[in-house]
Amino acid sequence: MEQRAAFLSxxxxxxxxxxxxxxxxxxxxxxxxxxxxxxxxxxxxxGQQQPETDNLRAGRELLALIASRxxxxxxxxxxxxxxxxxxxxxxxxxxxxELGRRFAQAAVLFGxxxxxxxxxLEADCTRVERFWARLSDF
Numbered sequence: 001m002e003q004r005a006a007f008l009s010x011x012x013x014x015x016x017x018x019x020x021x022x023x024x025x026x027x028x029x030x031x032x033x034x035x036x037x038x039x040x041x042x043x044x045x046x047g048q049q050q051p052e053t054d055n056l057r058a059g060r061e062l063l064a065l066i067a068s069r070x071x072x073x074x075x076x077x078x079x080x081x082x083x084x085x086x087x088x089x090x091x092x093x094x095x096x097x098e099l100g101r102r103f104a105q106a107a108v109l110f111g112x113x114x115x116x117x118x119x120x121l122e123a124d125c126t127r128v129e130r131f132w133a134r135l136s137d138f
Contacts, residue, residue, distance in 0.1 A: 003047045003106060007118055010077040011136050012039055012109060014087065021116060022134035029114035029133055032072055032087055037111045038096035041076055043083035045104035058103060059084055065099075093119065097126050 011018040017030050042058035044050050050058075066086060074085040088096070093110045100108035100121050110117045111133065120127040 006047070006077075006081070007107060010081070012074065012076050012085070014072055014074050018136045019116075019133040020136050021118060021131040023131060024134070025114065025132045026134050029111075030135065032089065033111055033113055033133065034089060035112065036091060036093075037087060037089045038091040038093075038099070039074060039076065039085050039087050039109040039111075040096060040099045040103070041083045041085040041105065042103040043085075044081075047106045055083075062086065062099075062103060065102075093117070093128075097121055 008021055011020050013019050013030055014032070017032070019030055040062070042062035043055040045058075063086070066088065070089055072087040072089075074087045076083045076085045088099075091099075091110070096108045096110045097119055100119070105121055107118055107120045110119050110128075114133045116131045116133050118129045118131060120129070
């Protein structure tokens with residue numbers, strides 16, 4: 001429950017355009033959220049803080065893996081838990097989950113326009129919670 005609360009209270013997106021997960025459809029989608037998109041990080045597998053050197057190495061591996069795909073650099077969270085991420089337009093939910101699992105993530109975000117799914121990557125299944133993107137001022 002603590003991890004879920006952290007995901008629900010975090011902001012996501014680029015440094016210039018951030019959103020939070022919301023139960024209400026309030027505003028337009030972020031400008032980069034055309035069609036399908038996903039947000040994935042390689043930092044802090046399973047929500048457990050890792051040494052910065054391990055996170056940097058994993059982040060470089062993720063960037064090398066997606067280098068040929070259209071992507072935007074993003075950030076998940078704030079403060080001590082701010083993690084570099086990538087926003088990948090055109091990914092399917094399955095591709096997003098596979099990429100998150102490759103980096104042992106607890107969850108990834110998958111979106112269609114302003115509709116956002118928090119995709120939990122559990123050991124024996126993939127569980128989806130649906131939300132809306134609510135643009136934030138930062």
